[in-house]
Amino acid sequence: MSDIMHPISIDALFNWIMKEYQDEQKIFGIRKFFKADPDKSVSLFGETMEVPCGPAAGPHTQLTQNIVASYLTGSRFFEVKTVQVLDGEDLPVAKPCITAADEAYNCEWSTELRVPQAYDEYVKAWFLLKILSKELGLGSENGFIFNMSVGYDLAGIKSEKVDKYIVDMQDASRTPIWEECRQTAYNYLPHFKHIDREYIDSISPNVCRSITLSTLHGCPPEEIERISNYLLEEKGLNTFIKCNPTMLGYDYARSTLDALGFDYIQFDDHHFKEDLQFEDAVPMLQRLQAKADKLGLSFGVKLTNTFPVDVAADELPSEEMYMSGRSLYPLSISLAKKLSDVFDGKLQISYSGGADVFNVREIFDAGIWPITVATTLLKPGGYQRMNQIANLLSDADYPDAVNVNSAHLAKLVEKAKDTARYRKSVKLPASPKLKEQVPLTNCYTAPCRGGCPISQDIPAYLRYVTEGRYFEAMQVIVDKNPLPFITGTICAHPCMEKCTRQFYEDSIHIRAAKLEAAENAYDEYLASLTKPSLKADAPKTAVVGGGPAGISAGFLLAREGMPVTVFEKADQPGGVCSQVVPEFRISMASVQRDVDLAKFMGAEFKTGQAAPSLAELRAQGYTNVIYAIGAWQPGVLHLEAGSSLNAIKFLVANRQNPTDNPYGEHIIVIGGGNTAMDCARAAKRLPGVKEVSVVYRRDKRNMPADEEELYLALEDGVKFRELLAPVKHVDGILTCEKMRLGDRDASGRRRPVPTGEFIDMPADQLIAAVGEKVDTAFYQEIGIQTNQYGYVVAQPDTLKTNLENVYVIGDAYRGPATIVEAIADATKAVSNICEIHNKHYEQVNINPDVDKVRQKRGDMQLPGCTMNQAGRCLECSTICESCMDVCPNRANIVVIVNGAPQIVHVDRMCNECGNCETFCPYSSAPYKDKFTIFTSAEDFADSTNSGFYLENAETGDCRVRLWGTVSTVNLNEATATIPTDIFEMMQTIVADYHYTLQL
Missing domain, CATH: 3.50.50.60 (FAD/NAD(P)-binding domain)
Structure with missing residues (x-):
C-alpha cells in the first residue's frame, strides 16, 4: 500500500459525519462527546476557549477528521501540524514513523501533505467545528482556538507558499476552500436542526490569530529572533517559540533519565551544544516579550519541542528519532520551572511534554496553559482519553492573566523524580503480541486469554468477580484450570503481559482476581460437584x-x-x-x-x-x-575454588524449618531467576542474618526473574550486586569479576563481558540458583x-x-x-x-451490554479511584478496536455486518505511521493485514492488501484482492469465488457505509 494519505472533500466529510451520527450516534468512531460548561472560558490571543487543552501539533492535527475527533472529545485548543517549505513527497519521512508502546518515539516532524492541502484541511476542520458545536450543542461556536505552526527558517517562512498559508489562515474568506465549505453547508441545510443560512454566513473566516515557531535543532538564536520579530511585526501574530529540553544541558538530561530508569535511551551531547542555550534564550525572550507588549500582542514559549535520541534497537527505520511521553515530562516540567524562575512567573507557557490525565490538572494549577497532548492519544482509548482531561480542567478555576507559580512547579519537578509514574520498570516489558496473525474478519479477541497457555476464559471470570458472583467465576476457572489456588497465588501470569490495560495504567491483576474467586467460592463450588462415575472398561x-x-x-x-x-x-x-x-x-x-x-x-x-x-x-x-x-537435577556453579549450596536443597530445608540458620550472617545467592529470588527472600527471613545479596553477571533489567519477584526481593531488603561473575569462594570471601554489558545475544539480552577487574565481599554461605536440570x-x-x-x-x-x-x-x-x-x-x-468435556465458557466472554463496555474505553483509573481490579477489565473479547482507537487519522473503522462488528481499513486515510501495529494484539499490522477499502484504481493497484475497489457503484462491479489473488466480482450476483463473510462485508460497506467510498 502507499503511505500517501488523501484528504477527503468537504462534501464527503459532511456526508460521513451526518450519516454516521444518524445511524450509530458516533462520528469518526467517537462515541462519547464532551459538552462544555457554557459559563466557563479562558481568554487567549483575544479569543476564548472553553477548555485550555487539545492536541499538540502532530498526527492528531494533520487531517480534518483528526481535528473533528479531537473536538468531539473535549479539545478546544488546536495546534495544527507544522508546515514548512519542504512538503509533500519532497519531505522524506521513514515509515513506520511512530512507536508508542511506553514512552513514544517518532521520526515525523511536519505535515506530509503539500502546504496548500494542509491549509485546506485546517480550514475544513475550522468550518466543521463551527457547525458541530452548534448543531450538537457541544459548546459555543467561538469556544475554541486554532494555532498554526511553521518552520524552520526565515527564508522558508517568507517563501510564497508558506507566506500565503500564513496570510490565508488569518483570513480565509477569499480562498476557494472557504467558498466550497459555505456552499456545501448550504446544501446540507435540510439535514440540520439548529443551523440556518444566517448562521453559516456568520462563521468567521479568521482561522488563526497566533502562530508557534518550530525551528530545527541547531538553529542559531539570531535566526530564531529574526523569525519571531518578523511574525510579530510584519504578520501581526501572537507568537509562541518552541523550546527544546536541550536547554537544560546534557548532564541534567542524562542524569535525570538515568535516575528514572531510562538509561537505555541513547543520545550524545551534540544537540545540547548546537541548540539554543539557556543563557542566550533568556535575553532573547525578554526582548521579544517587550516587543510583543509594545505591539499589543501575546508572546510566550511552547514547552517542549523535540528531544532527539538515537535509534538504538531498531525502534524506527531512521538514525535519529524524537522522544515524547512520560520520559519527557521530568525534563519539560524542569525547563518550565527554570524559565518561570527567571521571568518571575510572567512568561506565558504553552505546555506539551509528557502531559496526560495524571498530571494535567497539576500543570494547569501551576499557571501553565494551554496544555496539548499527543503521546497519550496514541495509546488504546485514543481520542477518548481527551474526555477525562477536559473534564478535569473544566472543574478548575480559570485564570484571568498569566501567573506561573514557581513554588508549585518546584513541587512538580521533585514529584516527577519520585513518582513511580515517571520511573521505568526494573524489567523491560515482554511483547504484548499474540503469536497468531490477525484474521480478515471476526478479529475481536481478549489477548489475556490468547496469552494463557490453557486459554482460560479470563474476561468471563473477571466480570463475575466484579459482580461478586464468585461461584460462577469458579465454574469458569476450574473448567480449564484444576489449580485455582496455586495459580491464583504463584502463577507467572503470562496473561497479564498481554493485557491491553497495561497501556492505560497497568495490567489487570488477573491472578489476584482468580484467588479472590477461589477464596470466596471454594466450599460452595466443592459442595456443588458430583463425583464422576468410572467409565466401564476405561483404561x-x-x-x-x-x-x-x-x-x-x-x-x-x-x-x-x-x-x-x-x-x-x-x-x-x-x-x-x-x-x-x-x-x-x-x-x-x-x-x-x-x-x-x-x-x-x-x-x-x-x-x-x-x-x-x-x-x-x-x-x-x-x-x-x-x-x-x-x-x-541441580545446576552446577563452576568456581575456581570453594563450593556452594544448591538452591533447591536450601529451599527444601528452609520449607521444612524456616527458622533454622546454619548458614551464617552474610548469605549470597548466585543467579537471577525466580528461584534465586525465592532463595534470597527466604534467607532474609532467617534469624541472625545481617545481609543477603543476589550476585548476577548482568543487571536487574536483564535478569530472567519476573519483575514482580525482583520488586518483592527489593522490598524485603535484598541487595542486588549487578554485573558481577563469581570466581571463587574461599575463607568466607567471595571474589567476583566485574562485568560490563556488551551487544545483545540470541535471547535479546545484553551479553556480559569481562573487564579484568575484581571485587571481594563477605559470604558465609553461597547459594547457587543457576538453573535446574x-x-x-x-x-x-x-x-x-x-x-x-x-x-x-x-x-x-x-x-x-x-x-x-x-x-x-x-x-x-x-x-x-x-x-x-x-x-x-x-x-x-x-x-x-480421552475426550475432555470442557463447558467452554468462551461465549460468556462476550458481555451483552456492549454500550457499558464501550464506556470504559479511554477512561484511566485515577489515584483514589475505588474501582476494583476486575472492574478495570476492558473486556476486549467484546470490544477490542485498539487499532481504531490509536489511529490518529481514523483509518481503521468499525462496520456492522449481520449484527457483528468488523474492522475495516480505509487506505486513503492512512500514512502508514505504524501505530496500529504496536497495539494490535495479534502479530500483525492492521494497516497492512485487515480488509481494506480503496477509493481509486491507482491505490488498489499500488497495494498488496486484501481489499476491494468499487469500480462502478451503479452496477456493483468491484475489483477484489484476497491473499494476493485479484478478481472481479459483482456485488449484486452470488459468487463462489469470494468467502461469504467477505462478500457480505463488501455488500454492507457499499449499502450502509457508502460514505467511506465518497471522494
Whole structure:
C-alpha cells in the first residue's frame, strides 16, 4: 500500500459525519462527546476557549477528521501540524514513523501533505467545528482556538507558499476552500436542526490569530529572533517559540533519565551544544516579550519541542528519532520551572511534554496553559482519553492573566523524580503480541486469554468477580484450570503481559482476581460437584509425579471418569509448591485445596514412596503412563575454588524449618531467576542474618526473574550486586569479576563481558540458583528418546513419547517451565487419552451490554479511584478496536455486518505511521493485514492488501484482492469465488457505509 494519505472533500466529510451520527450516534468512531460548561472560558490571543487543552501539533492535527475527533472529545485548543517549505513527497519521512508502546518515539516532524492541502484541511476542520458545536450543542461556536505552526527558517517562512498559508489562515474568506465549505453547508441545510443560512454566513473566516515557531535543532538564536520579530511585526501574530529540553544541558538530561530508569535511551551531547542555550534564550525572550507588549500582542514559549535520541534497537527505520511521553515530562516540567524562575512567573507557557490525565490538572494549577497532548492519544482509548482531561480542567478555576507559580512547579519537578509514574520498570516489558496473525474478519479477541497457555476464559471470570458472583467465576476457572489456588497465588501470569490495560495504567491483576474467586467460592463450588462415575472398561492411567502437572492430569482424567493414580515420592503432593517454594509465598493449605479437588473427582494419590518402574506399572494394569517428574537435577556453579549450596536443597530445608540458620550472617545467592529470588527472600527471613545479596553477571533489567519477584526481593531488603561473575569462594570471601554489558545475544539480552577487574565481599554461605536440570539419565534408562539438550522428545500436540502410551509433561519436555504451562501439558496428554468435556465458557466472554463496555474505553483509573481490579477489565473479547482507537487519522473503522462488528481499513486515510501495529494484539499490522477499502484504481493497484475497489457503484462491479489473488466480482450476483463473510462485508460497506467510498 502507499503511505500517501488523501484528504477527503468537504462534501464527503459532511456526508460521513451526518450519516454516521444518524445511524450509530458516533462520528469518526467517537462515541462519547464532551459538552462544555457554557459559563466557563479562558481568554487567549483575544479569543476564548472553553477548555485550555487539545492536541499538540502532530498526527492528531494533520487531517480534518483528526481535528473533528479531537473536538468531539473535549479539545478546544488546536495546534495544527507544522508546515514548512519542504512538503509533500519532497519531505522524506521513514515509515513506520511512530512507536508508542511506553514512552513514544517518532521520526515525523511536519505535515506530509503539500502546504496548500494542509491549509485546506485546517480550514475544513475550522468550518466543521463551527457547525458541530452548534448543531450538537457541544459548546459555543467561538469556544475554541486554532494555532498554526511553521518552520524552520526565515527564508522558508517568507517563501510564497508558506507566506500565503500564513496570510490565508488569518483570513480565509477569499480562498476557494472557504467558498466550497459555505456552499456545501448550504446544501446540507435540510439535514440540520439548529443551523440556518444566517448562521453559516456568520462563521468567521479568521482561522488563526497566533502562530508557534518550530525551528530545527541547531538553529542559531539570531535566526530564531529574526523569525519571531518578523511574525510579530510584519504578520501581526501572537507568537509562541518552541523550546527544546536541550536547554537544560546534557548532564541534567542524562542524569535525570538515568535516575528514572531510562538509561537505555541513547543520545550524545551534540544537540545540547548546537541548540539554543539557556543563557542566550533568556535575553532573547525578554526582548521579544517587550516587543510583543509594545505591539499589543501575546508572546510566550511552547514547552517542549523535540528531544532527539538515537535509534538504538531498531525502534524506527531512521538514525535519529524524537522522544515524547512520560520520559519527557521530568525534563519539560524542569525547563518550565527554570524559565518561570527567571521571568518571575510572567512568561506565558504553552505546555506539551509528557502531559496526560495524571498530571494535567497539576500543570494547569501551576499557571501553565494551554496544555496539548499527543503521546497519550496514541495509546488504546485514543481520542477518548481527551474526555477525562477536559473534564478535569473544566472543574478548575480559570485564570484571568498569566501567573506561573514557581513554588508549585518546584513541587512538580521533585514529584516527577519520585513518582513511580515517571520511573521505568526494573524489567523491560515482554511483547504484548499474540503469536497468531490477525484474521480478515471476526478479529475481536481478549489477548489475556490468547496469552494463557490453557486459554482460560479470563474476561468471563473477571466480570463475575466484579459482580461478586464468585461461584460462577469458579465454574469458569476450574473448567480449564484444576489449580485455582496455586495459580491464583504463584502463577507467572503470562496473561497479564498481554493485557491491553497495561497501556492505560497497568495490567489487570488477573491472578489476584482468580484467588479472590477461589477464596470466596471454594466450599460452595466443592459442595456443588458430583463425583464422576468410572467409565466401564476405561483404561487405567498412572501419573508419576505429584506436582502441578501431575495433580492437573489426575484431576482431568478423574473428571472424565477415567481411573487414575498419582504417585508422589514425597509425603505430600504439590511438588515444588509444597516442597520448595517458601511458605510465605504459598501455604500448604492452599496447595491442599487444589489436591482435594482432584481427590474429590476420584484421583487416587499414593505418597511417601517412589513410583513403580514402567514395567511394574504395566504389570499392574496401567495402560497409560504420564511422567510429570519435573526438573530436580541441580545446576552446577563452576568456581575456581570453594563450593556452594544448591538452591533447591536450601529451599527444601528452609520449607521444612524456616527458622533454622546454619548458614551464617552474610548469605549470597548466585543467579537471577525466580528461584534465586525465592532463595534470597527466604534467607532474609532467617534469624541472625545481617545481609543477603543476589550476585548476577548482568543487571536487574536483564535478569530472567519476573519483575514482580525482583520488586518483592527489593522490598524485603535484598541487595542486588549487578554485573558481577563469581570466581571463587574461599575463607568466607567471595571474589567476583566485574562485568560490563556488551551487544545483545540470541535471547535479546545484553551479553556480559569481562573487564579484568575484581571485587571481594563477605559470604558465609553461597547459594547457587543457576538453573535446574532434567534427569535425562532416568528417561534414557527406560528407553524414552531425548534430544541433544537432554529433554524428552515428544509429539507437540499429544506429548506422547516413542514408547507406546507413555507421555511426558512439564519440565522434562519443556525445561524448567511455569505452573500454567504444566497444566497445558497435562491437558494435551489427557486429551489424547480421552475426550475432555470442557463447558467452554468462551461465549460468556462476550458481555451483552456492549454500550457499558464501550464506556470504559479511554477512561484511566485515577489515584483514589475505588474501582476494583476486575472492574478495570476492558473486556476486549467484546470490544477490542485498539487499532481504531490509536489511529490518529481514523483509518481503521468499525462496520456492522449481520449484527457483528468488523474492522475495516480505509487506505486513503492512512500514512502508514505504524501505530496500529504496536497495539494490535495479534502479530500483525492492521494497516497492512485487515480488509481494506480503496477509493481509486491507482491505490488498489499500488497495494498488496486484501481489499476491494468499487469500480462502478451503479452496477456493483468491484475489483477484489484476497491473499494476493485479484478478481472481479459483482456485488449484486452470488459468487463462489469470494468467502461469504467477505462478500457480505463488501455488500454492507457499499449499502450502509457508502460514505467511506465518497471522494
